[in-house]
Amino acid sequence: MFEFLQSATLSFIPKKVVLVSLILFGFRLVLLTALEKRDPAHFVPYRKVLPKDILAMLVFAFGVVPTAEFIDRWIMHPPTLPHWVLEWPLTIRIALYLVLADLGHYWVHRLLHTRHLWRAHKWHHSPTYMYWLAGVRGSVVQMTLANLPYIAAGALLEFSPWWIFWAILLKNTFENDFMHLNTWWGNRWLEWIIVTPRYHHIHHSDNPEHYNNNLAVLFPIWDHLFGTYIDPEKVGRNLVFGIGESVPAVRLVIGL
Ligand SMILES: [Zn+2]
Ligand SMILES: [Zn+2]
Secondary structure (H helix, E strand, C coil), X not given: CHHHXXXXXHHHCHHHHHXXXXXXXXXXXXXXXXXXXHCCCCCCCHHHXXXXXXXXXXXXXXXXXXXXXXXXXXXXXXXXXXXXXXXXXXXXXXXXXXXXXXXXXXXXXXXXXXXXXXXXXXHHHCCCCCCCCHHHCCCHHHHHHHHHHHHHHHHHHCCCCCHHHHHHHHHHHHHHHHHHCXXXXXXXXXXXXXXXXXXXXXHHECCHHHCCCCCCCCCCHHHHHHCCCCCHHHCCCCCCECCCCCCCHHHHXXXX
């Protein structure tokens, strides 16, 4: 009975996602833009780039995300975990989910920066500016691959309360907004715990010395462990972003 109620609730939730996402977008637009204007790391021509990025967001949300999810359903089914694992306290399962999914995402991201898969990641790196909405791009190939660790680790969250769905949606949205935020916030202490805006800005830098570094998405520990860490304290904020080439939009979006 309990399981039935949960699945009924979960199947009802996605219909509300568009409405909630719209309201959330309004808040992000007002609050995050105001926050960035207080102490911007770089000049950003907001009026010029916002329409472009809203279009990219719509293509991502209504084109890339469903397509990647469709392909993922073909290539991977979430593993079924033994009951004794699913009986662990929810906080432990959430913590494990975050750590394992983020570790997987680090390695997918690292693969995307290799010669063979770089084309799948160019769209994300194509903006020549950095602010909260600049990171909204992810190609079909990128998202298909990046979803896999979340699907695998998601098995830990089976039989979780309904709000887990919303919590993950919010976490993913704010994580992406925060890491691209147009500010040079951060300090070494914090950067042992979470990826800060300046930490991720270095990842987008077009300086060859910065290529393929600071790849972590949420936990910087992976960069420390696997040798891809650049200390933001040793890098100036005058960074240049972009991929330095022009690629047809359709190829960027598909990632081929
Ligand atoms: Zn990257
Ligand atoms: Zn990024």
